[in-house]
Amino acid sequence: xxxxxxxxxxxxGGIAVFGAAALMVGSMLAGVPALAxxxxxxxxxxxxxxxxxxxxxxxxxxxxxxxxxxxxxINQGLHQxxxxxxxxxxxxxxxxxxxxxxxxxxxxxxxxTKFKVKLRQGLTWSxxxxxxxxxxxxxxxxxxxxxGIAYSAAFNNAIKKFTKVDDYTVEIETTKPTPRLxxxxxxxxxxxxxxxxxxxxxxxxxxxxxxxFPPVTISAYKxxxxxxxGSWFLWEKREDWKNSDVGQIVGEPKAQYVLFRSxxxxxxxxxxxxxxxxxxxxxxxxxxxxxxxxxxPNVHAWYDGFxxxxxxxxxxxxIHFNTSKAPYxxxxxxxxxxxxxxLQQASIATFSGMLRASPLGMPPTxxxxxxxxKPMVPWLTDFALSDGYKPFDPDYxxxxxxxxxxxxxxxxxxxxxxxxxxxxxxxxxxxxxxxxKLLTAQGxxxxxxxxxxxxxxxxxxxxxxxxxFEVQSQRLAFAVANEWNAFGIETNVxxxxxxxxxxxxxxxNYEVGSYWGSSCGIVxxxxxxMEGWHKDYVRPNGTATSSNQGRxxxxxxxxxxxKLRTVPSEDPQVVEIGTDILKELVKGLPSIEMFGxxxxxxxxxxxxxxxxxxxxxxxxPWWWWSNFKFIAAKIEPKAK
Amino acid sequence: MRLLSQIATxxxxxxxxxxxxxxxxxxxxxxxxxxxxxxxxxxxxSTGSFMDAAQSDALRASLTDAxxxxxxxxxxxxxxxxxxxxxxxxxxxxxxxPTPVSELIGRALxxxxxxxxxxxxxxxxxxxxxxLLAGWRPNKASSRIMEAVAITIYPIPYYxxxxxxxxxxxxxxxxxxLTTSVHGAPWSWAFVKSVVWNSILxxxxxxxxVFGWWVISVKAQTTALAEEEFIRYARLKGLSDRRxxxxxxxxxxxxxxxxxxxxxxxxxxxxxIVTEILFExxxxxxxxxxxxxxxxxxxxxxxxxxxxxxxxxxxxxxxxIYPLLDPRIRAR
Numbered sequence: 001x002x003x004x005x006x007x008x009x010x011x012x013g014g015i016a017v018f019g020a021a022a023l024m025v026g027s028m029l030a031g032v033p034a035l036a037x038x039x040x041x042x043x044x045x046x047x048x049x050x051x052x053x054x055x056x057x058x059x060x061x062x063x064x065x066x067x068x069x070x071x072x073x074i075n076q077g078l079h080q081x082x083x084x085x086x087x088x089x090x091x092x093x094x095x096x097x098x099x100x101x102x103x104x105x106x107x108x109x110x111x112x113t114k115f116k117v118k119l120r121q122g123l124t125w126s127x128x129x130x131x132x133x134x135x136x137x138x139x140x141x142x143x144x145x146x147x148g149i150a151y152s153a154a155f156n157n158a159i160k161k162f163t164k165v166d167d168y169t170v171e172i173e174t175t176k177p178t179p180r181l182x183x184x185x186x187x188x189x190x191x192x193x194x195x196x197x198x199x200x201x202x203x204x205x206x207x208x209x210x211x212x213f214p215p216v217t218i219s220a221y222k223x224x225x226x227x228x229x230g231s232w233f234l235w236e237k238r239e240d241w242k243n244s245d246v247g248q249i250v251g252e253p254k255a256q257y258v259l260f261r262s263x264x265x266x267x268x269x270x271x272x273x274x275x276x277x278x279x280x281x282x283x284x285x286x287x288x289x290x291x292x293x294x295x296x297p298n299v300h301a302w303y304d305g306f307x308x309x310x311x312x313x314x315x316x317x318x319i320h321f322n323t324s325k326a327p328y329x330x331x332x333x334x335x336x337x338x339x340x341x342x343l344q345q346a347s348i349a350t351f352s353g354m355l356r357a358s359p360l361g362m363p364p365t366x367x368x369x370x371x372x373x374k375p376m377v378p379w380l381t382d383f384a385l386s387d388g389y390k391p392f393d394p395d396y397x398x399x400x401x402x403x404x405x406x407x408x409x410x411x412x413x414x415x416x417x418x419x420x421x422x423x424x425x426x427x428x429x430x431x432x433x434x435x436x437k438l439l440t441a442q443g444x445x446x447x448x449x450x451x452x453x454x455x456x457x458x459x460x461x462x463x464x465x466x467x468x469f470e471v472q473s474q475r476l477a478f479a480v481a482n483e484w485n486a487f488g489i490e491t492n493v494x495x496x497x498x499x500x501x502x503x504x505x506x507x508x509n510y511e512v513g514s515y516w517g518s519s520c521g522i523v524x525x526x527x528x529x530m531e532g533w534h535k536d537y538v539r540p541n542g543t544a545t546s547s548n549q550g551r552x553x554x555x556x557x558x559x560x561x562x563k564l565r566t567v568p569s570e571d572p573q574v575v576e577i578g579t580d581i582l583k584e585l586v587k588g589l590p591s592i593e594m595f596g597x598x599x600x601x602x603x604x605x606x607x608x609x610x611x612x613x614x615x616x617x618x619x620x621p622w623w624w625w626s627n628f629k630f631i632a633a634k635i636e637p638k639a640k
Numbered sequence: 641m642r643l644l645s646q647i648a649t650x651x652x653x654x655x656x657x658x659x660x661x662x663x664x665x666x667x668x669x670x671x672x673x674x675x676x677x678x679x680x681x682x683x684x685x686s687t688g689s690f691m692d693a694a695q696s697d698a699l700r701a702s703l704t705d706a707x708x709x710x711x712x713x714x715x716x717x718x719x720x721x722x723x724x725x726x727x728x729x730x731x732x733x734x735x736x737x738p739t740p741v742s743e744l745i746g747r748a749l750x751x752x753x754x755x756x757x758x759x760x761x762x763x764x765x766x767x768x769x770x771x772l773l774a775g776w777r778p779n780k781a782s783s784r785i786m787e788a789v790a791i792t793i794y795p796i797p798y799y800x801x802x803x804x805x806x807x808x809x810x811x812x813x814x815x816x817x818l819t820t821s822v823h824g825a826p827w828s829w830a831f832v833k834s835v836v837w838n839s840i841l842x843x844x845x846x847x848x849x850v851f852g853w854w855v856i857s858v859k860a861q862t863t864a865l866a867e868e869e870f871i872r873y874a875r876l877k878g879l880s881d882r883r884x885x886x887x888x889x890x891x892x893x894x895x896x897x898x899x900x901x902x903x904x905x906x907x908x909x910x911x912x913i914v915t916e917i918l919f920e921x922x923x924x925x926x927x928x929x930x931x932x933x934x935x936x937x938x939x940x941x942x943x944x945x946x947x948x949x950x951x952x953x954x955x956x957x958x959x960x961i962y963p964l965l966d967p968r969i970r971a972r
Contacts (some may be wrong), residue, residue: 209738262920275811350748546681546685546691
């Protein structure tokens with residue numbers, strides 16, 4: 001299909017056209033005033049309507065809102081504004097919080113297979129019927145017994161049964177020891193497939209085919225209207241918002257309406273915000289943000305100055321290897337490739353230096369920097385490869401800051417500690433000599449300027465990269481390719497659409513890829529991220545797997561993961577074991593972790609204010625997650 | 641008798657072309673390194689939902705079953721032929737499971753048809769008219785200007801042209817909406833007005849680009865025809881320009897244009913992917929794009945099959961009516 005669009009660092013025609021288009025938008029719009037507008041194009045008062053960018057553009061099947069149909073989109077507002085999960089996430093503290101549940105689950109036995117869960121009282125569905133344990137137990141039974149629901153098989157694999165104790169208490173039994181029940185049934189990032197449904201509606205229908213349109217909702221907003229072609233969805237505040245999770249947890253949401261709106265391409269989304277027809281955008285490129293800030297003074301990024309982006313995204317980006325394929329099956333080869341990367345250059349080439357580096361298999365979010373990155377600096381500094389070489393450079397951030405300042409960047413702190421907070425605790429040295437030494441010891445040879453594999457063939461690396469999505473990973477692939485080409489390894493980038501890209505990763509049909517694997521997470525408990533590295537999940541190339549796609553087998557690492565499995569999230573041992581796991585991942589380096597993800601997610605303060613930001617950090621800017629309803633409730637109308 | 645034999649031969653080739661096309665569109669996506677189950681699992685995984693390996697494997701098996709991907713390729717092909725031939729059903733979309741492909745196509749088709757039929761016909765009529773005049777009097781200032789305009793517009797990349805139109809008429813002068821967003825109850829006056837209003841800018845972008853091609857192509861033919869002996873003879877006979885153009889040049893120049901128009905109308909069923917993406921237009925092009933990137937076999941087969949049947953039918957109709965338009969073919 002749409003693979004192999006270009007090679008050797010040559011950006012695709014799409015990027016060239018986008019660049020030209022972005023330049024054109026910027027130049028043509030100079031001096032055009034933002035337009036005031038009193039009503040939205042869907043007929044609601046503008047100052048009572050919060051307009052949010054829809055993450056996945058127009059919805060092709062807009063008259064279906066059944067979250068149990070696998071191909072149905074729910075981020076048109078359903079899961080952000082109208083539904084509620086058992087447990088959601090507080091991204092500022094990195095902790096799960098009770099949502100429909102009144103508290104975290106109470107384990108009833110020592111092997112963590114039976115739990116008591118108290119439910120929040122005083123909630124009603126949008127049709128006025130009360131929310132009780134009957135709804136929760138019905139939902140679990142419905143999923144378990146309906147084979148037409150794809151999630152049913154996965155649910156039954158983990159959950160044995162739900163039992164009603166009283167109207168506001170349920171007992172949950174699992175099929176195996178599950179010390180982390182809230183991650184199975186609640187959100188860690190984005191959401192969770194377990195959506196409690198109203199029994200009085202769903203018991204009368206076939207859940208596999210039910211359209212659930214318009215939906216009966218449990219959170220503070222209800223469905224109002226939508227475009228039959230799926231370009232917008234309007235949600236209205238419930239009169240009885242007090243009977244919702246948001247009403248109880250945060251209070252009254254200020255916006256009477258929340259309009260989820262798709263404007264399609266990035267250029268159009270930028271124009272819409274410049275025109276004040278958009279309040280909150282999902283991520284855009286730094287170039288578009290630059291244009292937007294110049295066009296509309298009311299548009300703000302996470303930081304008002306450098307680096308503008310939010311750096312606390314739960315996924316980190318880097319270069320992943322299929323470690324079952326030579327020559328990437330040897331740690332020394334992978335280490336050589338890491339030391340052949342000048343990360344300062346890669347950072348500037350990717351997002352003009354607006355990235356926080358990560359030497360660990362753990363995203364460098366503010367919470368996780370405090371938990372792992374900073375405490376591990378002494379170990380990282382002392383860590384040596386088998387030949388005694390110490391690869392860690394704790395001054396990476398300071399050097400990058402100096403370089404950026406010399407190139408004219410402003411707003412970069414001068415205090416080295418603050419610089420490290422912003423740009424990372426450090427990374428691996430750029431040391432082509434040590435990289436060459438490691439490769440030579442492995443039998444690689446140099447023919448002129450080019451490296452050859454130990455069997456005497458030219459060494460060519462192809463990096464799989466996303467084509468028209470995940471722009472940071474895409475640009476990073478090109479930046480790394482440039483570094484490796486300069487080092488003497490012929491490196492190409494193969495851009496792929498998401499279907500072929502992930503198929504290749506899951507089936508092992510790749511050698512090197514700009515993937516992010518299981519690196520996403522926001523809580524200090526590393527279980528979700530580390531579980532996937534267990535050797536038990538290694539499958540032969542050609543057989544699909546959703547865990548350990550790098551096919552990395554390491555006994556010490558797997559033993560630590562076994563230990564982590566038995567410890568509940570809140571146990572202090574979790575961080576100790578997590579730290580040991582990260583050390584094993586540094587030693588073996590199955591993937592070269594490089595940066596956290598920088599999200600350029602602008603907001604427009606023409607009509608609304610009190611958005612979360614670097615200086616008002618009550619939540620991260622995750623408009624497309626289920627916890628957006630808690631953020632939306634805190635956004636206030638701008639004083640006239 | 642001879643005519644009946646010709647029609648029968650043409651009908652047999654028509655059905656063979658369709659059968660070959662459908663078979664190709666069944667197998668080609670399956671040989672591509674794109675598995676819709678893995679694409680769907682990646683979607684689940686990208687939403688942060690935690691599933692351990694056993695849960696993921698259970699979901700993988702469940703989706704493979706639900707998507708009808710179990711069994712060998714030949715078994716799947718057998719089921720596909722039976723289902724499509726007997727019921728015309730392409731099954732559920734895999735990317736938007738379980739919405740039926742027929743429902744998605746049914747919703748998108750009127751939009752694509754309305755946009756592309758109107759813009760293609762407007763561009764065809766305008767382009768041929770201007771090209772004819774420009775070719776007949778190539779040295780007149782008006783002809784040169786029209787030709788210059790066509791030559792200038794034609795090479796502009798469509799994406800850039802459409803974006804410029806958007807910036808001019810949706811941002812600087814907010815005349816038309818940035819993207820397609822209709823309002824009103826279906827088929828109410830407000831709805832129809834909204835559809836027309838939303839379609840003007842995407843239609844204009846297509847007309848402007850396609851217009852240039854028609855002008856250039858018909859002008860070349862007209863210029864060549866103007867030098868033909870039978871045209872000189874007509875001039876010497878003292879016939880008026882209008883009569884020469886309408887009776888002598890137009891019937892000759894228009895034949896290839898009609899053939900190409902028919903093919904264009906057949907190709908309409910492919911949608912116009914760039915237009916639909918840029919203007920968020922809810923047509924078939926958007927669906928085909930989604931089907932390709934998500935490895936949605938069923939949706940791809942549904943949309944492309946429609947295009948195959950449309951192009952095959954359009955060319956067959958042209959072949960059958962050509963003798964009515966061209967006496968030379970009748971005489972053969």
